[in-house]
Amino acid sequence: MLNRYPLWKYIMLVAVICVGLLYALPNIYGEDPAIQISGSNSAEINVATQDKVKQLLVKNQIEPKSLVYENKSILIRLSDNDTQLKAKELISQELGDDYTVALNLAPATPSWLTIIGAEPMKLGLDLRGGVHFLMEVDMTTALSKLTEQSIENLKAEFNKNNLNYKALNKSSNQQILMQFDNTEDRNKAITKINGLLDYELTSQSENSIVISVSQQRLQQAKSDAVQQNTTILRNRVNQLGVAEPIVQRQGSDRIVVELPGIQDTALAKRILGATATLEFRQVNEDGSTNLEAILKGEMRVPYGSEIKYMENGRPVLLYKRVVLTGDHITDSSFRVNEYSQPEVSINLDSAGGKTMLDFTQKHLKKAMATLFVEYKDTGKRDENDKPILEKQERVINVATIQGIFSDRFQVTGISSVDEARNLSLLLRAGALIAPIQIIEERTVGPSMGQENITQGLESCVWGLLISVIFMLVVYRLFGVFASLALVANLILIVGAMSLLPGATLSMPGIAGIVLTVGMAVDANVLINERIKEELSNGRGVQHAINEGYAGAWSSIFDANITTLITAIILYAVGTGSIKGFAITLGIGIVTSMFTSIVGTRALANLIYGGRRVNKLSI
Structure with a gap:
């Protein structure tokens, strides 16, 4: 019989919309202004730190929504942005520079939704706020x-x-x-x-x-330095866990980094700007017998050697020739060994493994040092107003080569677990080929992001409202079908954007949603006009409905598939906000075809299917 759906199609339709609604729900709850406290250098977060922070907040009559200590960090949820800023200033003064006190936004999603993996959409820099860095490679x-x-x-x-x-x-x-x-x-x-x-x-x-x-x-070296630093910065951003960051080259020696959701730049700057790497060097054991006389100035430093210092101030005489650099490190991890000492496990590439194998074979029972090298901002600027970086080196480990090894080994002698964790992160993400300087830093506050969200929502509501009014006036009951399909379409887009791990909503993304609303209406206009045309040609009601959907299908499919191909190309070749627009456009095309054709047809079949009807409300 014409215009009758089997039961399973109705069940499928309801199930899809319910799943979309379930995963779209977390976006209703929003986010709480929060403060994230983590340890840095030799400081660790523990229960005593938590109690200290609690007492400080009570003393200053600040009542947090929650204060949670987990994974060696403290997350404090607060009621508003003013309280957040006040609490951050107080905590920073109390804990000092050994701790990182960062502003954050914590999702307020109920636990029953988080259990099933339902989380709010990831928002871009223009909607959520965050930081923008323009970095210059030190050529x-x-x-x-x-x-x-x-x-x-x-x-x-x-x-x-x-x-x-x-x-x-x-x-x-x-x-x-x-x-x-x-x-x-x-x-x-x-x-x-x-x-x-x-x-x-x-x-x-x-x-x-x-x-x-x-x-x-020289030109190749300059280009390689920027390109490799861009790749390494992208790896480091991924280690920070930022959703849909932008890391791209700008000009001959600059790199743009945008981090949505990061409000306090301290941690980001420390990880992104760090040029930490390792150098493995042989210890000059023959010259070390005269080390005291060298330090007193009674003897010269042996040719091809230099003095470096350990963290405790102990001098070590090293050969200048580097056995191996951190460029050959492919992976690293940290752990606490059986002696309760932090250590970093290192994996090398094939070239680095061969170099280390040759060296350990020739220098068995000799001492090898691990030199930690990094560049730090001195706080001073040169005549071009660029930050002056200072190279800092320290020996973190001196060990005797007890056996032959190649591409896997451990580095010990690290002062704390946090230092081992940070070193592992930096080595895993890669050592910067050359130091980078932040020459421009811009923070987009959450209030500005909220304003953009409000404007975006208003544009969606107005677009939806105008479309609904048009459909109701022109197509009556079939206009109601189209309006319900539009609402379902928005729910499915939001649910899909929340569910997909790589999808991020930005202002261009909102434009993509508004565009798909118009395209969804366009599909229903084609269907309804085709039904009216069949009725005017003298067709019966049931045949007109069937021919209306069947006849309009090819036009709708052709129009949407060409737009979908365009969205795929935009996503493939675009970056940042262009990708955001392409994602929402692509998702919107798929969901609008589903709701405009399957959804409205199900409603039409439910009301008119299998019945003797003389007139349609269209």
């Missing part, structure tokens, strides 16, 4: 590292070809000075340099030459 340091690497490569190349030289050092302006005992050795060196693609002969004298890295290699 001077990147090129300095390239010059040092070039010196080591030239040494290896000359030794491999049995070419003699007296000294090989870095000169001014990122150039390399090579000195010789005689003219014959110099001429052989010039011939060799001219045959190497990455180097150029700048000048020469009787017993020396000045070498520069080629312009092509």
Whole structure:
């Protein structure tokens, strides 16, 4: 019989809408202004810290909604933004610099919804608030590292070809000075340099030459530094757990980072800006016997060696030549070993594993040091108003190589579990190729984000309201069907956006939702007009309904599938807000086709199907 759905189709329709409604519900509850307290450096969060914070809030007559201590951090939910800011200032003053006190927004979703994985939609920077960083890669340091690497490569190349030289050092302006005992050795060196693609002969004298890295290699190094730093920053942002961040290159030496939901920039700046890496170096054990005399100035530091210090101030004499750098680290994790000491487990790539295997085979029972290297902001600025970074190094571990190992080993001697955790995170995300400087920092407050949300909701409501009025006036009962389908469509879009882990709603995303509302109405207009056309041609009511849906289907499908292809292309090639628009548009197309065709047909079948009807309300 025409226009009759089997029971299972009605059950499916109701089930889909109910699931969509269930996962859309968390968006009604909103978010609470919150404060997140976590330890930094050697400070740890414990029950005593929790009690201290509680007493501070009571003393200042601040009543939190909740105060929860879990995963070595404290989350305090508060009633409004003013109370949040006041509490943050008080707690920061009380706990000091050893703790990170960050503003946050905590979802107010009831526990019965969180149990089934229902969470509110992830909002973009323009809706939720957050921070925007414009970072600049320090090319001077990147090129300095390239010059040092070039010196080591030239040494290896000359030794491999049995070419003699007296000294090989870095000169001014990122150039390399090579000195010789005689003219014959110099001429052989010039011939060799001219045959190497990455180097150029700048000048020469009787017993020396000045070498520069080629312009092509310099440009490649600059481009690689920005590209690799962009990738590493993206990995670090993922470690922070920020939903749909934007990390993209801007110009020749700048990177844009946007972190929705992050209000306090302290943690983000510490993780993003850190250039922490490790260097593994051999200890100069022969020279260490004279270490006391060297420190007193009675003896010189042995050639090719330098003094570094451990955290407790103990000096260690290391060879300058780096055995291996953190660039070869592919993964790292931290744990507390059987001696209750924190340690970081490190995995190397194949090249790093081979280098470490060769080194440990040749230097068994010798001492190797792990040098922790990072760049920190000094708080000073140069003549171009850029932050001046200071290189800080400390030896975190000196151990005797007891056995041969390659791509897997542990680093101990770390002072605290938190330091081991942060070091593991930075190494896992990758060491920055060159230091980065934050040259622009912009915070979008939650109040501005709320204003954007209000404006977006108003646009959706007005679009929905106008569409509903139009459909009711023009198509009467079938207009009611279309209006109910529109509401169901919005519920399904919100539910899908909340359920998908990678979906983030932004202002362009709201525009995509409004657009799909119009497209859903368009589908119902085609159906209803086709039904009216069939009725005017003298068709019976049941045949007109059937032909109306069947005849309009091909036009609706063609129009929506081309738009869906466009949305897929936008998502594939777009970034940031463009992707947000593409996601909501794509989801909206699928849900609108479902509600406009299956939903309204189910309502029409329920009321008119299988009955003798003389006139339609259309």
